[in-house]
Amino acid sequence: MVRTAKSTALPAARAKPSTRKVGPRRAVLLVATRKGAWLLHGDASRRTWRIDGPHFLGHVIHHLVLDPRDGRTLLAAAKTGHLGPTVFRSTDLGRTWEEAVRPPAFARRADGSGRAVDHTFWLTPSTAAEPGVWYAGTSPQGLFRSDDGGASWAPFSTINDDAQYLEWFGTAQDGTPDGPKLHSIIVDPRDPKHLYFGMSGGGVHESTDGGATFRTLIDGLEVVEGFDAKTPTFHDPHCIRICPSDPDRLYQQNHCGIYRIDRPSNTWLRIGRKMPKRVGDIGFNMVVHPRDADAAWVLPMDGRSVWPRTSPDGKPAVYGTRNGGKTWQRLDAGLPREQAWWTVKRQAMCADAGDPVGLYFGTTAGELWASRDEGGKWACIARGLPEIYAVEAGYVG
Amino acid sequence: MRVLIPSPLRSYTGGRSWAEADGGTLGEVLDDLDRRFPGIRFRMIDEQENMRRHIRFFVNGAQSFDLAQPLQPADELCIVQALSGG
Numbered sequence: 001m002v003r004t005a006k007s008t009a010l011p012a013a014r015a016k017p018s019t020r021k022v023g024p025r026r027a028v029l030l031v032a033t034r035k036g037a038w039l040l041h042g043d044a045s046r047r048t049w050r051i052d053g054p055h056f057l058g059h060v061i062h063h064l065v066l067d068p069r070d071g072r073t074l075l076a077a078a079k080t081g082h083l084g085p086t087v088f089r090s091t092d093l094g095r096t097w098e099e100a101v102r103p104p105a106f107a108r109r110a111d112g113s114g115r116a117v118d119h120t121f122w123l124t125p126s127t128a129a130e131p132g133v134w135y136a137g138t139s140p141q142g143l144f145r146s147d148d149g150g151a152s153w154a155p156f157s158t159i160n161d162d163a164q165y166l167e168w169f170g171t172a173q174d175g176t177p178d179g180p181k182l183h184s185i186i187v188d189p190r191d192p193k194h195l196y197f198g199m200s201g202g203g204v205h206e207s208t209d210g211g212a213t214f215r216t217l218i219d220g221l222e223v224v225e226g227f228d229a230k231t232p233t234f235h236d237p238h239c240i241r242i243c244p245s246d247p248d249r250l251y252q253q254n255h256c257g258i259y260r261i262d263r264p265s266n267t268w269l270r271i272g273r274k275m276p277k278r279v280g281d282i283g284f285n286m287v288v289h290p291r292d293a294d295a296a297w298v299l300p301m302d303g304r305s306v307w308p309r310t311s312p313d314g315k316p317a318v319y320g321t322r323n324g325g326k327t328w329q330r331l332d333a334g335l336p337r338e339q340a341w342w343t344v345k346r347q348a349m350c351a352d353a354g355d356p357v358g359l360y361f362g363t364t365a366g367e368l369w370a371s372r373d374e375g376g377k378w379a380c381i382a383r384g385l386p387e388i389y390a391v392e393a394g395y396v397g
Numbered sequence: 398m399r400v401l402i403p404s405p406l407r408s409y410t411g412g413r414s415w416a417e418a419d420g421g422t423l424g425e426v427l428d429d430l431d432r433r434f435p436g437i438r439f440r441m442i443d444e445q446e447n448m449r450r451h452i453r454f455f456v457n458g459a460q461s462f463d464l465a466q467p468l469q470p471a472d473e474l475c476i477v478q479a480l481s482g483g
Contacts, residue, residue: 082405082451082478083440099436105444116443 025395027352028093029370030074031362032061035386037076039094041396046358046372049381055094063347063390065123067149069131071397075150077120077136085119087136089150093396102152104136104144106160115140115160122347123150124185130192137182141169141199143211157211168202168232176200183346184240188247196240196250203235204252220268222256239286239346246293249324253286253298253346260325271325275300279312279319285349289357289374294324297331297351297375299361301343310341318359320375334378335369342367347390362388398468400430401475406441409434418474423454424464426474441476453477 027042029049038053055061059078067073072093079085087100106115117138126133136144136153145156159165172179181200188194193210196217204221205214218235227234236255243249248263251271258272258281272281282303289295297320302308311317317332342363349361359371366385371378400416402409410416418433420426424446431438441452446464448454454461455475456468468474 080405082403082449084443084449086436086440101435103436103439105439108444108446112445114445116445116447 027354027358028066028394028396029360029368030064030066030390030392030394031368031382031385031388032064032076032347032390033362033366033386033388034060037061037064038382038385040368040382046352046354046370049370051382052094055097056088060119061389062119062121063123063392065125065392066394066396067125067134068394069125069128071395073149075123075134077123079119085117085138087120087123087150087153098151100146100151100153102154104138104142104153104155106142107155115142117142118179120144121181122183122185124187126187127189127192133192135185135187135195137185137197139179139181140172140175141165141180141182141202143182143185143197145211157207157214159205159214165202169199170201170233174201174233184237186240186242186250188242189244190247196242198237198240198252199232199235200238200255201233201236203232204237204240205232217261217266218268219266220261220270221252221254221259222270224256238284241286241288241296243288243293245289245291249293251286251288251296251325253283255282257281258283258286258298258325269325271321274325275319275328276330279317280304283344284346285344285361286346287349287351287359290351290353291355292322295320295322295374296325297321297349297359299344299349308341309343311343314339314341316340316342316363318361318371318375318378331371331375332378333376334371345389347392348388350391350393352393353395358393360391360393362391364388398426398470399473400426401473401477403476403478405478406437406476409437409440419470421467422464423456423461423466423468423474426468427464451479453479 029040031038036054036057040049059080063077074090076088086103088097090097120136122137124135132149134146142160143156144153146153184198186196195207204217206217207214223229223234238253240252252259257270259268260271261268275281283300287297299318302312317330319328321328342365344361352358357374362368368382370381400418418426418430420429427438
């Protein structure tokens with residue numbers, strides 16, 4: 001059970017969180033872990049959560065996503081320690097599951113140079129204008145699309161086999177420890193032909209023609225010292241989010257800082273420079289407000305020296321901005337005060353659409369934390385789970 | 398021929414540990430297994446026709462790494478989950 005005290009969150013710049021309670025829609029949290037998936041069903045006030053699971057116990061679940069277009073279809077990106085990757089689909093909120101008939105897989109190359117999907121890492125539903133359309137990003141980097149609600153998948157666009165992109169993908173050693181990834185697939189809510197994605201490594205890419213062609217969007221992003229920032233291979237965006245209330249604005253948590261871009265500009269601005277120096281602006285996750293494009297949140301990690309990837313000084317805190325990154329406020333009420341050395345992965349922090357917004361994050365230590373007031377006060381709503389890979393918030397339709 | 402199904406793949410066989418499949422080579426037997434239990438082959442063999450890292454095949458007790466290996470109807474195929482740790 002969760003009971004969070006009403007408290008003042010961030011000082012608002014453009015829009016203050018209202019005190020109106022969330023509507024009657026029931027929020028559900030989708031928790032993907034290294035050893036299975038769980039659903040947490042919230043009551044109307046998001047005070048209490050009923051846990052449902054495990055689903056797929058022992059399976060590595062990289063992402064579990066509820067289709068916002070129908071509020072009942074779930075897709076789960078799965079593999080096990082022994083078996084190859086697949087996608088499972090449920091149309092009854094996880095009571096029953098069916099495996100994809102054709103999971104994401106690269107085209108076969110008879111000369112032996114072809115790549116094989118190790119795991120599907122990211123799932124993104126398209127907009128209501130394209131019912132049944134989903135995108136998937138994989139490790140190693142690949143982009144796939146389903147037109148039938150996740151039942152069958154095919155390579156999408158030309159990037160998977162494009163010579164230039166194959167160079168930018170780099171090798172397995174150029175990516176994250178469990179393989180390079182294509183992630184942060186974003187569909188512009190105004191135009192489903194306008195797409196973005198990120199690659200670790202490989203930079204940020206944009207298409208305005210429905211994926212027929214992509215171009216890089218890396219100006220202004222920094223890379224590790226000594227490398228050429230003009231080369232996409234050296235770029236490592238960790239998480240990119242588009243603002244639903246202003247889709248011309250995107251935020252990004254990068255290996256080298258926190259950024260914002262306001263289109264049609266093609267240049268990212270490092271807004272993480274305004275973070276406290278002792279904390280820095282390194283992390284994996286990025287969360288945006290559903291109705292206020294000036295508001296965003298991150299949960300930084302220790303990116304100093306050997307990159308411990310823990311909360312800085314063992315004192316975890318969310319940092320939020322209400323003015324597009326001009327200033328940041330520490331939001332740690334209710335979080336451990338010391339000796340908490342976990343961190344939060346790129347898919348493991350999210351916001352719901354409530355008013356005030358609910359924020360959620362899952363830790364590498366298997367704890368799930370929630371705030372009903374936009375970060376003003378935090379409470380642990382589940383613990384003892386396996387290492388959490390992803391947390392998504394949705395609403396049951 | 399008789400095929401031993403390891404526990405991670407028994408969700409495809411309705412929980413059964415042994416299945417029947419036909420074919421003149423290891424690859425063909427896996428193809429037939431996939432016809433009977435759709436999806437099972439891709440969990441063992443990737444899209445480039447390589448055996449997945451933690452799956453092993455034993456024919457009459459001898460390990461095989463070759464999908465083209467000829468098999469006889471009386472052979473016995475054991476599919477094994479190799480150690481993956483964690």
